[in-house]
Amino acid sequence: MRSSEPLDELRRQRSTLDHANALNVTARLTSILEWLCKEGETKEIIERLEAEIDASKVFPQARSSRVVAATREEIAFVGYALMTNCRKSGFWELCVGLNIRGAYSSSNVNEITRTGLDEYVLPFLDYIEDELASSVSCSTLTSMIDVRLGTVVEQCLVLGLPEVAQLIGDVAAEFAESEAGVRWQNVGNSCREALRITVRELISRADLPIDADVQAANVKRLARVLVEQSAVSDSRGTLTRLIEAVWDHAQSVTHREATTKEEAARLFIWSCLAISELVALLPAAK
Numbered sequence: 523m524r525s526s527e528p529l530d531e532l533r534r535q536r537s538t539l540d541h542a543n544a545l546n547v548t549a550r551l552t553s554i555l556e557w558l559c560k561e562g563e564t565k566e567i568i569e570r571l572e573a574e575i576d577a578s579k580v581f582p583q584a585r586s587s588r589v590v591a592a593t594r595e596e597i598a599f600v601g602y603a604l605m606t607n608c609r610k611s612g613f614w615e616l617c618v619g620l621n622i623r624g625a626y627s628s629s630n631v632n633e634i635t636r637t638g639l640d641e642y643v644l645p646f647l648d649y650i651e652d653e654l655a656s657s658v659s660c661s662t663l664t665s666m667i668d669v670r671l672g673t674v675v676e677q678c679l680v681l682g683l684p685e686v687a688q689l690i691g692d693v694a695a696e697f698a699e700s701e702a703g704v705r706w707q708n709v710g711n712s713c714r715e716a717l718r719i720t721v722r723e724l725i726s727r728a729d730l731p732i733d734a735d736v737q738a739a740n741v742k743r744l745a746r747v748l749v750e751q752s753a754v755s756d757s758r759g760t761l762t763r764l765i766e767a768v769w770d771h772a773q774s775v776t777h778r779e780a781t782t783k784e785e786a787a788r789l790f791i792w793s794c795l796a797i798s799e800l801v802a803l804l805p806a807a808k
Contacts, residue, residue, distance in 0.1 A: 544631040601646025706786035710775030713793035
């Protein structure tokens with residue numbers, strides 16, 4: 523299946539529960555679970571959920587005691603357990619055994635069925651959908667990073683900028699690692715360093731005159747000089763503003779501890795784009 527197909531199929535499977543009742547719900551849940559356990563991506567999500575949750579803390583030891591599920595993962599786990607066990611006994615009977623009856627402790631089997639679906643099974647399917655959507659997003663993000671990374675690294679190596687190529691490679695490697703313990707704000711500093719080295723090296727190679735009042739650490743000013751002195755037309759200042767914006771954003775990311783992986787990846791892609799545009803100026807420098 524293509525990356526989006528499991529999501530589409532999951533939504534189709536879920537729709538069979540829209541008008542489910544006590545008589546047909548068990549068969550429908552069994553069918554959905556069989557598909558979930560056969561589909562590679564959803565099977566992996568379920569296995570991770572099982573590994574994360576301690577079933578003994580979620581399900582009560584005393585009879586007729588409600589399940590103890592507060593977090594998104596715990597609620598999803600209960601929904602998964604209900605679907606798994608309803609193959610051995612009816613869904614609504616399982617719900618009764620776990621005191622899942624609704625706000626008014628209903629004895630109506632269809633109301634009990636609806637309560638079990640709404641409170642646990644549908645949140646479980648929502649959890650699977652969210653995880654699938656996240657994996658599709660990560661896959662797309664990885665592809666974008668790979669394409670941009672390959673282009674920039676090749677440019678840097680051809681032009682003899684090994685430091686920049688190494689920095690870009692190191693940052694890219696971080697996105698392939700586990701998120702645990704990674705401080706994504708550090709990507710900001712790495713991107714700034716790559717931009718700084720690129721600008722200063724290109725200025726040096728083009729042998730461009732720099733005013734005495736321009737400090738060597740002023741990357742934005744140096745980048746402006748580089749663009750202005752090249753033969754590439756930037757009459758609207760688009761490229762200059764792009765580089766300045768990326769530099770400023772990298773600085774804000776560097777100083778924000780709450781930076782997420784997605785935010786760091788976005789900065790990385792923008793930085794690679796800026797560096798790619800900069801190195802393209804070198805052959806055109808006056």
